[in-house]
Amino acid sequence: MSIALVGIGKIARDQHLPAIADSDRFALAATVSGSGGIDGVENHADIAALLHARPDIPAVSLCMPPVPRFVAARAAIAAGRHVMLEKPPGASVTEVFRLERLARAAGVSLFATWHSRMAAGVAPARAWLAGKRITRLRIDWKEDVRKWHPGQDWIWQPGGLGVFDPGINALSILTELCPGALHVAEAELTFPANRDTPIAARLTFTDGAGLDATADFDWRQEGGEIWQIEIETDIGALKLTEGGARLFIDGAEQPTAGCGEYPALYRHFATLLAEGRPDVDTAPQLHVADAFLLGRRVTGAPFHD
Known part of the structure; x- marks a missing residue:
């Protein structure tokens, strides 16, 4: 399955890119980065451009800092894409609850990851x-x-x-x-x-x-x-x-x-997509x-x- 990686910072380069490269379930099809993406991979300046240009990419993994993540996740959900969220899943608990409701209403999977x-x-x-x-x-x-x-x-x-x-x-x-x-x-x-x-x-x-x-x-x-x-x-x-x-x-x-924390996350995300369900646990963020x-x-x- 094609997937797009949104936010190409330290965590994306250190963990997400290697995990996707080693995955037998996902292939990196595009990135979103205002400061430059990955050599040989199509890059877009923002998520709106990605969603418009690549309706064929069904899933996105959001790796930007938590404050701007809600807007990006909401846009992806509204466009019918499955969404994986780097931890913490949002800047507030309320916005994560909102994203879960939006994902359920849209019939897409939302995965709030906790790599540890x-x-x-x-x-x-x-x-x-x-x-x-x-x-x-x-x-x-x-x-x-x-x-x-x-x-x-x-x-x-x-x-x-x-x-x-x-x-x-x-x-x-x-x-x-x-x-x-x-x-x-x-x-x-x-x-x-x-x-x-x-x-x-x-x-x-x-x-x-x-x-x-x-x-x-x-x-x-x-x-x-x-x-x-x-x-x-x-x-x-x-x-x-x-x-x-x-x-x-x-x-x-x-x-x-084990296969490693981030490879395991992507395996679980693939399972969620196959089963058509979300996995959104806010317990750590509530603490x-x-x-x-x-x-x-x-x-x-x-x-x-």
Whole structure:
């Protein structure tokens, strides 16, 4: 199936393009980029031009920053195209709900992706947790923003999410492992004095029954990334590291298998198209929204890229 990639930035080049190139279900037919596309691939200046010129392309994958994504997704849905959304699926929860309703009414598939859920250790971790009582949960998600988002001003602007851009990856795993079990009870958000989104966040979750559950997100990490989730239960402990790629049960590493996060996303998108259904889960984004609603704001040192 032909697919168009909209927004040719770092995530598109690092993840989407290789995944599509290796896919046996999709072929890249066109791109949309105002700053230049991909050598040998037809490029359009905006999504309106693409939709007009290429009615034969049934699916689009939107990789631009979250704030402009709603307009592009709405236009694609109105043109009868299936839509895949890079995470987070929108700049607000409300607009994602609107897109889902529009997609259902138009009879097209809408896929709100959460790539970290496709990490090799996540599915076996969920299977191991089934039937166990969680007693403690700890998330540490820390990285160097200068390494992973160099010169990307949009992340510091309203709607850019700041440290929640990577932090929502952890929350996507959390809501996969513990669907509907927790909500944010307290939050502390550290904003650089010269920025509009947080550089660090500390969250406390509750299950209403005294569970000890916290998350610590930080973009000021030096000396290597920390992307891990630790869960203690009534009959053992689980640890996911490297963003969910590695799984440990009671200290012993478990065998895992997978095709890679983004190849798995495109496989799932193909399945959705074949079955004619959407997949739109806003649970990770709801945690972020609650953190902003409940969060105590702390002003930190100015950040300069």
